[in-house]
Amino acid sequence: MAVTPDVTDASARLEDLIDTAHRIRNSIESVIEGKSDVVRLTLTVLLAEGHLLIEDVPGVGKTMLAKALARSLDCPVKRVQFTPDLLPSDITGVSAYNQQTREFEFKPGPVFANIVVGDEINRASPKTQSALLECMEEHQVTVDGVTYVLESPFMVIATQNPIEMEGTYPLPEAQRDRFTAKIAMGYPEPAAELEMLDVHGASQPLDKMEPVATTADVAALIQAVRAVYVSQPVKRYAVDMVAATRHSPDLRLGASPRATLHLVRAARAHAALSGRDYVIPDDLQELAVPVLAHRLLPSLEAQGQRRHPEQLVGELVRRVPVPDAN
Structure with a gap:
């Protein structure tokens, strides 16, 4: 039975997807030891055009995972450190008056990137957390009545500490609902922790990471997943x-x-x-x-x-x- 061109093309796209995803996965796992299930779910959320919430106690590699994914992709990446005094405009951007042109100019915030890493998101007030609602759902930002479209692909990777820890605010229900998935890193196995001492003890492995996929690669993967x-x-x-x-x-x-x-x-x-x-x-x-x-x-x-x-x-x-x- 002859194979139709559509079937052949679909098979080739699937093979390309697996190959590219394998490169990204290997790149992340060169930094994150012993967490293959967590890395796989992270890639799943990326290809599902979603957003990821990583919750666990401090020091288990939440931010490291987010940074490793960002370093593996050759695309604009911005990081936001959420603190109690952070304002919504610090995330979305603000209109500033230009003395020379005598007009207001929009200064884009860190949300204008393909990958946005929000570190300890639940240390900011609910008002500031809500600045991400429109971005995550509609891939756009509205400031002073003007709407700015965000580039695609767009993914928010946020980390948070358990709510019972000091200095944290609970995420609003609307905010949680916009995250496609939530994962917990968990403590590493003794063998993985021992390997971590060898890898991370002498140098910072993130500094050695090189991009293994481009924005175009990720966009192509997303299209293949949609099919x-x-x-x-x-x-x-x-x-x-x-x-x-x-x-x-x-x-x-x-x-x-x-x-x-x-x-x-x-x-x-x-x-x-x-x-x-x-x-x-x-x-x-x-x-x-x-x-x-x-x-x-x-x-x-x-x-x-x-x-x-x-x-x-x-x-x-x-x-x-x-x-x-x-």
Whole structure:
């Protein structure tokens, strides 16, 4: 049976995607030891045109992961250190009066980049955090009634410390909902920590990193991911999975329709990175916790029982019927 040109082209695009993603992954893992699952999820969010929230205790490599991804790509990257005195205009930009031209000129803020690294985002006030809402959802910034379009691809990688730590503010629900996924770095294995002492002890490995992909490469990867097929039963499975969070008595706030969209987009990217041009239920199951859990609010009873959203999502996923292979 002859292979049609469309099938051949799709196969070639998929191979290119895997090859480029493999280069980016190897580049990041040259700095981040023993966290292959975290690196893979980071790439999944990038190719799903999403934003990533990294939460964990200080010193486990949250900012290092964000910087490693940024250094691996040959594209504009800006970093914002979130502090209590940071203003919204410090992120989006401000209109300043030019004495020579006698006109106001817009001075772009650090959000005007392909990769925006927000370090310790929950140390800024909710008012400042909200400056990212329009950027993350609509890929644009409105200042003084004028709208400025952000370049594509655009990704926000934010780190935060656990909310019980001093000097932190909780992220508003609308802010959390705009992050495609949330991950935790976790402590490294002893072998990886020992290797870290050898690699990081004598020099800074970030300084040796060179870009392994361009903005055009990332844009091409995103286009290839958009072409990954999602069948109607799998789409229905995603809808049922998200709907289960809205009807659970253990949750005060379920996942939004935006969460369903993010889940399917991430599943497309996950399938492509696995070498498939179609999504299967396993993709949704593997991504359910990182994509859905951070958007949910447990009930008071669930909180009293110390049942975390990650645990509740896992229980719901096991109860939702899996569609047939056909």
